[in-house]
Amino acid sequence: MNHASHPSISAGLLLLGLLGITVSYAQDAAVYRQPPDPIPAILDAPQPAGLTLAPDGRQAVESTRRRLPPVAELAIPAVETAGFRLNPLTGGPLDEGHLTGLTLLALESHERRVLSLPENVRLHDLQWSPDSRQLAWCRATDSGTELWHTDVASGQSARLGTLLLNPAVTTPLQWLPDSRGLLCLRVPPGRGAAPVEGPPEGPVILENQGRAAAARTYPFLIRSQHDERLLEYHATAELVEVTLDGQERLLTGPQLALDFNIAPDGSCILWTTAHPPWSRSLPLEDFPQRVVVLDRQGHELHQVADLPLADEVSIRFGSVRPGPRFVHWRADQPATLCWADALDGGDAGVPAAERDVLWQLAKPFDGAPRQLARFQDRFSGLVWGDDELALVWESWYKDRRERIWQLNPSTGAKTLLLQRDSDDAFSEPGRPQTRRTANGRSVLRRSPDGRWLYWSGRGAGPAGVHPFLDRMRIRDGRRERLWECRDPWYESVEAVLDDTGERLLVSRQSPDEPENSWLLDRPRAGRQRPLGTADFRARRVTQATDPAPMLAGLIKDVLTYTRADGVELSATLYLPPGYRRGVDPPLPMVFWVYPREFRNREAAGRVTTSEFTFSRPVGTSVLFLLTQGYAVLADPALPILGEEGREPNDSYLEQLVAGARAAVEEVARLGVGDTTRLAIGGHSYGAFTAANLLAHTELFRTALCFSGAYNRTLTPFGFQGEDRSLWQAAETYLHMSPFLAADKITRPLLLVHGMDDPNSGTFPLQSDRFYEALKGLGARVRLVRLPAEGHGYRARESVGHVLWEMSSWCDTWLKNAPPETPSPAHP
Numbered sequence: 001m002n003h004a005s006h007p008s009i010s011a012g013l014l015l016l017g018l019l020g021i022t023v024s025y026a027q028d029a030a031v032y033r034q035p036p037d038p039i040p041a042i043l044d045a046p047q048p049a050g051l052t053l054a055p056d057g058r059q060a061v062e063s064t065r066r067r068l069p070p071v072a073e074l075a076i077p078a079v080e081t082a083g084f085r086l087n088p089l090t091g092g093p094l095d096e097g098h099l100t101g102l103t104l105l106a107l108e109s110h111e112r113r114v115l116s117l118p119e120n121v122r123l124h125d126l127q128w129s130p131d132s133r134q135l136a137w138c139r140a141t142d143s144g145t146e147l148w149h150t151d152v153a154s155g156q157s158a159r160l161g162t163l164l165l166n167p168a169v170t171t172p173l174q175w176l177p178d179s180r181g182l183l184c185l186r187v188p189p190g191r192g193a194a195p196v197e198g199p200p201e202g203p204v205i206l207e208n209q210g211r212a213a214a215a216r217t218y219p220f221l222i223r224s225q226h227d228e229r230l231l232e233y234h235a236t237a238e239l240v241e242v243t244l245d246g247q248e249r250l251l252t253g254p255q256l257a258l259d260f261n262i263a264p265d266g267s268c269i270l271w272t273t274a275h276p277p278w279s280r281s282l283p284l285e286d287f288p289q290r291v292v293v294l295d296r297q298g299h300e301l302h303q304v305a306d307l308p309l310a311d312e313v314s315i316r317f318g319s320v321r322p323g324p325r326f327v328h329w330r331a332d333q334p335a336t337l338c339w340a341d342a343l344d345g346g347d348a349g350v351p352a353a354e355r356d357v358l359w360q361l362a363k364p365f366d367g368a369p370r371q372l373a374r375f376q377d378r379f380s381g382l383v384w385g386d387d388e389l390a391l392v393w394e395s396w397y398k399d400r401r402e403r404i405w406q407l408n409p410s411t412g413a414k415t416l417l418l419q420r421d422s423d424d425a426f427s428e429p430g431r432p433q434t435r436r437t438a439n440g441r442s443v444l445r446r447s448p449d450g451r452w453l454y455w456s457g458r459g460a461g462p463a464g465v466h467p468f469l470d471r472m473r474i475r476d477g478r479r480e481r482l483w484e485c486r487d488p489w490y491e492s493v494e495a496v497l498d499d500t501g502e503r504l505l506v507s508r509q510s511p512d513e514p515e516n517s518w519l520l521d522r523p524r525a526g527r528q529r530p531l532g533t534a535d536f537r538a539r540r541v542t543q544a545t546d547p548a549p550m551l552a553g554l555i556k557d558v559l560t561y562t563r564a565d566g567v568e569l570s571a572t573l574y575l576p577p578g579y580r581r582g583v584d585p586p587l588p589m590v591f592w593v594y595p596r597e598f599r600n601r602e603a604a605g606r607v608t609t610s611e612f613t614f615s616r617p618v619g620t621s622v623l624f625l626l627t628q629g630y631a632v633l634a635d636p637a638l639p640i641l642g643e644e645g646r647e648p649n650d651s652y653l654e655q656l657v658a659g660a661r662a663a664v665e666e667v668a669r670l671g672v673g674d675t676t677r678l679a680i681g682g683h684s685y686g687a688f689t690a691a692n693l694l695a696h697t698e699l700f701r702t703a704l705c706f707s708g709a710y711n712r713t714l715t716p717f718g719f720q721g722e723d724r725s726l727w728q729a730a731e732t733y734l735h736m737s738p739f740l741a742a743d744k745i746t747r748p749l750l751l752v753h754g755m756d757d758p759n760s761g762t763f764p765l766q767s768d769r770f771y772e773a774l775k776g777l778g779a780r781v782r783l784v785r786l787p788a789e790g791h792g793y794r795a796r797e798s799v800g801h802v803l804w805e806m807s808s809w810c811d812t813w814l815k816n817a818p819p820e821t822p823s824p825a826h827p
Helices: 006-020 041-045 225-235 622-628 650-668 685-696 732-738 737-746 764-776 794-816
Strands: 050-053 057-063 079-081 084-085 097-107 112-114 123-128 134-141 146-152 157-165 173-175 183-186 236-243 248-250 255-262 268-276 290-295 300-307 325-329 336-342 357-363 370-375 377-388 387-394 401-405 412-420 434-436 443-445 452-457 467-474 479-484 490-494 503-509 515-521 535-539 555-562 568-575 587-590 596-598 632-633 640-641 673-683 702-706 749-754 781-786
Touching: 041 490, 041 622, 041 794, 050 490, 057 123, 079 225, 097 123, 097 622, 134 157, 134 173, 157 236, 173 255, 183 255, 225 236, 225 255, 268 325, 290 673, 300 685, 357 377, 370 387, 387 443, 452 490, 452 632, 467 490, 555 650, 568 622, 568 650, 587 794, 596 650, 622 632, 622 794, 640 650, 650 673, 650 685, 650 732, 673 685, 673 794, 685 702, 685 737, 702 794, 737 764, 749 764, 749 794, 764 781
Parallel strands: 377 443, 587 632, 587 673, 596 640, 673 702, 702 749, 749 781
Antiparallel strands: 050 057, 057 097, 079 084, 097 112, 123 134, 134 146, 146 157, 157 183, 173 183, 183 236, 236 248, 236 255, 255 268, 268 290, 290 300, 325 336, 336 357, 357 370, 377 387, 387 401, 401 412, 434 443, 452 467, 467 479, 490 503, 503 515, 515 535, 555 568, 568 632
C-alpha cells in the first residue's frame, strides 16, 4: 500500500507504530573518539578574532575566544523552563559564547595594545560607550555574572560595584547616552537559594475550551508548578543605574524583565516585563507582556501596551501577535516612541487590503499617537535618518514580495524605492550604511551635502559575486557605484567610516589568504569609479593566519548545470590539494545538501557563491573529509518550486530527486567523483533531505544525517517553508516523511543528534524513532546521541567524535566498500 495515497490509513498505522516503539541502543562501550590526523590540529588551532568598531570609527577592539569549550562546561545541570535553558551558576543562557581576550586597535596609527583583563576571564556582551572612551562587559563566573568596565586610555579593567547581573532573558547592560554610567538588570539582593523540587503537588492538567490555538513544537516548556517557580526565580530582576565608580541606584522593584531601552536623550526608559498566567504550551516570548515608559526615577509615565498570552496567533508565515510590536525609540529624536500594529488581526491567512500601520508618540506621551504610514504587506523593519527621511521595509512571504520605502516622518509621505522578489539574489539592493550619533544611536549616513545615502551589498549577478558600495541620490533613488570587489578576491564592506564614503573598513580574502579586515583610506588621484581596493591607500588591520595550512592548494570550483526540466542549478566542488584532474582516478565523494523553496525558476537558478572565498573547515564541517582523500560537493542546489499557484512541497520528492540526479550527472561528466561511491549528508533540514534521497533513489551508497526530523506528523502545525497544517496537507506531510519510507532504505545510514536539541521540530525523539523503525526493519543504521549538545555541536569532545564517526563511516561504507551487491528487500 502506498502511504502517500492513503493519508488517513497511514496516520493510523503511524500512531500505532509510535505507541509500540521503545528506544534501545547498541551496547558499545561508548567513549569520545578522536578523528584521524590532521583533523585534531585544525580543530585546536586558534579561532580568528572578531572585530568590534568604536562609535568614533577610529578604533576597534579585536576579541578572541576559545574555538571549542570542553563538554564538562556544557554538561552542568541546566535550568529548563519557559522555552530556554539557563546555566544555574552564571544565571545566563547555557550556550553563551565567551570571549577570552581583548586587543585595542588604533585604525589610523595601526597601534595594537592588549587590554588588561582578569586571568582566565569569560566575558560577553561587550559594549563601547557612546563617547568611545570606555568598554563595558559581563564577566561570567561560577557564582554569578559581574559588571566590568575597561578604560580605553589606560587599558585597565575593573569591576563596577558588587551587584550580580541577570542575563537570563536579555542583555543586562546598556550605556547611558552621556557615557557616565549604565542601566543594568541586577539579581535582587538577598534572593536566596533556587527552589528545590519536592514531591508532586498534583496531576499536570492541560485543557482547551474549544478555541483554535495551534502552536509549533517548542522545547523546554513549563511542565509543573516547580518550573513556574524556577522561571520566576531566575528571570526576575531589578532595573538599576550604575555609575562608573560603582554606585547603584534602584529604579524598579523585582519584575520578570524581558527588555529595557533608554531614550536617546536619557530622560526616560522603555521597560518590558512578563506577567502571569504562565503558559505550558508556548515559550516566554509569547507570555502576557506589559510595555511601559518609566522616568529616570523609575516612576511609570505611560503604558504602551498590556498584551495577553499570544496563543491564538496563526501558524501562517507572516502572522504576528496582535497589538503594539517592535516598540522602540526613534533614533533621531530625543524621546519619541514608535511601534507597528496589525490591521488584519495579525492573521496572514485572512484577506486584507492593508496589513500593518506604523505609529509614533512623543514625550510627554499624553496625546493620541500619530499615524506615520500604512502598509499593504507586513512591516518588517526600518532605519531612521531625521525628520524628513527614514527607510522602511515591508514584505509578504507567500508571494516572496519585498518593498523598500522612503518615508518622510514629518508628513507621512512615502516613496517606493524598490519592489522585488525576495528570493531573487540578483535584485538584492544591499543595506544602508549608518553612523553613530553622540548619544550612541545609529542613523542613516548621508553625504556631506545631504543628498546621498550609502548602500553596501553582496553583489550577486550574472558575472559572479562582487560586493559593492553604492551611493543613492535621495531625490530620485538613482545609484552610482563607488567601490566594487574585483577578482580574484572576495571583499565586502564592513563599515563606511566617514560621510564622504572614501574611508572604508572592508574584509578581504582569497582562496589562498584568510579573511582579514583592511582600512581603505582615500582613493588615489585620477582613479575612475567604481573603485577597487587597489585604488585606495590600503592597510591590513587584523592578522588572521591559515588555521589549516595542510589544506593550502585545495581545489574549489563553482559548477553550473541544468535540471531535466530546465531549471538552472549550481554547486561548489571541493577537491583535495594535489588532485590532478584527468590524471588521478575519480574520488569517493560526499554531497552535503540543504534544499530551499522558491516561487519562480529564475530566482531558483541564481548563483550566489563566490569561487574566491577562503575555505577551511570548522566545527563538524564535511570539508574535513578533504584531508582523508574525499571530494565534496557542497550545497548542490535543490530548489523546490511552487509555480502557477501550486505549493512547492506538493512535488517535493519529485523535484528533490531530479535535482540530486542532475548533480550526480554533472560529477560524472567532470570525471572527478566515483559515482559508485557517493554519500549524501546534511544537517537539520539537510538531514531530512539526505534520508529521503537514500530512501527514494539508488544514487548514494550511504547517508549521514545530523540533527534531523524524519516524521512530519510530529510537527503537525508546519515546518521549514511549509505553513499548512497536517490536516490541510496530509498527503504532502506523509509523502515527505522518510520515516514512512523506512522500508525502502536498504543502504547504511548514520544518525547523529544532540540530546538537548532545542530547535523547534528536530527534537531528539525524531532520531530515536527513526533508528527504531530502521532497526526493526533490519536496516544497517547507527545512532549517535551527544550528551549536553543542542542543534549544532559545540564541545571539543563532541565535535571530535562526530568527525571520527563521519570519517570512519565513510571509510567503511564508501572508500573501502566492496562492489555493491543487491540488498535483500526489507520484510
